[in-house]
Amino acid sequence: MSLLQSIWPYIDGFLRIAPGIVLLPLTFFLGWKKVGHKVHISYSTAHERISASRIGNVVITNLKDKPLTVHEVHAMIDRHYVLPVQKFKTPVIVKGLESFAFDTDSVSHYYLGVEEYEPDSLLGQKVEFYLTTQDGLVKCKVANPPSIQSYSKFKDYVVASAHTRxxxxxxxxxxxxxxxxxxxxxxxxxxxxxxxxxxxxxxxxxxxxxxxxxxxxxxxxxxxxxxxxxxxxxxxxxxxxxxxx
Structure with a gap:
């Protein structure tokens, strides 16, 4: 019996499982893309003469390969105030690996309790974003500036209410x-x-x-x-x- 004949059963067995070994990292990667949520947000600020300063244009980027249903968007300012950014009348579906851009609604005033709150400028302030989704709260990473990080809790913070005339x-x-x-x-x-x-x-x-x-x-x-x-x-x-x- 030749050497090739003696080792062929081992070679044949390896060739049968080799495609699975090669595809395993790809399978793992594609599965990971569907687990949990990973979202980036970029935003601008809006200043108008007859309405309150607010977070203006917002872009939500879904980095997972599954749809994300967004009901509301909130921002935490300096880890102290929670500011309503947008409440969608019809939930927005951001497809997997895609982005959704929108302009926020104008607001006459913001109130913290009975005291008026005016977010004159968000420059130099720590701004974090949270999405209310079908799976609960989703923290986002702010894309501008990239050094801003997101956090998962704001239950102990004062939430600003929006009043619109x-x-x-x-x-x-x-x-x-x-x-x-x-x-x-x-x-x-x-x-x-x-x-x-x-x-x-x-x-x-x-x-x-x-x-x-x-x-x-x-x-x-x-x-x-x-x-x-x-x-x-x-x-x-x-x-x-x-x-x-």
Missing amino acids: KYNDIVYNDKAVYALIYNHDGQSHTAIIEDGGFIITGWPFLPNQLSQQDMASKDSVKAALMGSEIKYIIKDTELFVHKLR
Whole structure:
């Protein structure tokens, strides 16, 4: 019997199991991609004249090869306050190994109990994100800056509540003084006059600012506008002024 014939049963046995050995690391890797959750978040901050400063555009990246159902997004600020970022009316499904981007809803004010809380700037503050999912809370790693880490508990922290005021779907806060409702080109429009006299959000006309004297009352606001070139664009009977505060 030759040497090859004597060792062939061992070679044959090895060749039968070799594909499984080669595929084992790949099988383990693919299985690991489906276990648990691993999520990255990147974000920007939004600052507007008539609403509270807030976390603005958010990108959720699902690093696992299975879908992630997100109901709510919260941020922990300096490991002390928990800030509501977004509550989805319909849960968002982030597919495996994909990203989902969204703009957060505007907020008039944040309150910690009865005290107003204004997150003026998140620069220099430690910001951590948590997702409320079908599997419970999921901590995220913040992608910007990459040194920020996520933590799994915030039950002992004060949670900020969001309070939103809207007028015709425009979110406003105490800087907004009047709302202008007018008809133009057969459509109804709404604009806001803030406390500095600027007319914003839906007012493409001049004048776009009123003096403090003109803002003394609803009647003086309308009189100032109807005494300008606006009277050739908007009819007196189709301009209404509503006092917001």
